Amino acid sequence: MKIAGVILNTFREAIRDKVFITIIVIAILVMVSGKIVQPLAMGEGDKVVKDIGLNSITLFSMLIAILVGGRLVYKEVEKRTIYLVVSRPIHRWKFIIGKYLGLLLVLFETLLIMVCAFYLILVLLKISPNLNLLLSVLLTFCELWIVTALAIFFSTFSTPITSSVFTFALYFIGHLTRDLKVLALMSKSPQVKTLSDILYYLLPNLANFNIKADVVHNVYIEPKVFMFTIIYALFYSSIIIVLSCLIFERKDF
């Protein structure tokens, strides 16, 4: 019940944020720009519109997660509103989990708005609104679980800018971890091999969540792999949130 209060409060606070509304408006404008690009793409207009839609949904929801998530906890400390929360009989871990779930609720709402706009654009441009595209959006949401968890994790001990930079860096690296595996395979040094392998499993493998090309080209997605990817996101984000709670528990105000 106490967590529900934090969730609701975080949700309201984020919704009122101007950054949130601006990003959604820009995302929809980018999607609409597909209408201009469609006739220029020489028979590949449908693919281009779908690509623009899916990529802008991912990009702008990631921006919200990184920018809003990065200052979520810090803002409470800076404005000293945290004292009101800490002085009440509520566990600190509940506060962090509430913040995390609240932001996820905001992101879910964002995705919902953007997906509706995307499908509306597809219908208006007379492009068959393939339901497979939703699978990609679903995995983007799972990727957001991890990115939001990372943003909140960094937000518990650093300033909003540093936290956003760290989260973005990990988001970027998370898409290149397969190169670490290749490095481990190619390297002759056992130390490099071990280090690459450790980093490969330690860092989030965000490339798992990228099925945009597959859904646009109507490639079959194996349900088992899809399910495992969701479970991976669930466990990885849980670990990050537990670590965030541990750090927040030890913090002095």
Add this chain to the structure above:
Amino acid sequence: MANYSNMTLNLFQSRKPLGSIEKWFLTIVFLVISGIIIWTIQFYLDLSRQKTIGTKVVEELMYFPSGKFLKPAVIEYQTAMADLVWLRAIQYYGQHLMTNQRYEYLDHIFDILSVLDRRFTGAFHFGSLVLAWDARQVQGALKLLHIGINHNPLNWQLCFDAGFINYMLTKDYVAAGYYFEIASKLPETWKITERWAAFSYAKGGATNLAVEIWSSIYATTENRKLKELAERNLIKLGIDPKILRTQINADTKENNNQIIRENQRPVKNFNRRPNRSQIFTRYFLVLILC
């Protein structure tokens, strides 16, 4: 010094304020002069841009670094980047088609596209044709098609394109026949590809392969005209249609007999539901494993 400054002050104070017509006149003059200056500068800039073709080429290259670099740099937005490169490729092709008809960097652009989106069959199709015919880079076109075929093995269009380029430009008729034959066996293919394969093989001197395809067409088609065409071609290749008919009839009989024999065999039902004991064993095993 003080007198001088007083004089200047008096001079300014003594001037009459400007009338509204004068104000308007001066404003219009100012706007016209500024407009002419801006237009001249822009005209000069455009001219200087046209002059430096070298700079233009460098600019084009700057937009197109290697695909191997671009792929990790754009992380999960590869498809969107591929679309941007695709639009740029069309623009580049159109621009050079209307001007100097030199396509120095076209293969580079399509190479990037092939790295960014390996399932973008439209780009492979268009890229290979443009490279082969307009840019006269036949090997580049075939290389692009090979990448496309490797990543889209069920796309008949790419195999057909490879066959077409081999037939028309490299004059390697056996290779053309090989690609046409593959294309003819892929889903949603163009029916004519099988005949094209036979023609190409025959033209390239691979008579056995041509005979095989024409015989297959002759044996399977119900289209009278197509049967006649196959017969004519078989005669051209030195096959007696009478012998062929007898052989086909014998083969058909043998096939029919085999089908009957296979149908008479008892078939094991793999889809039947497991009985209770089997279900119990499975649950037991799962429990032990847990």
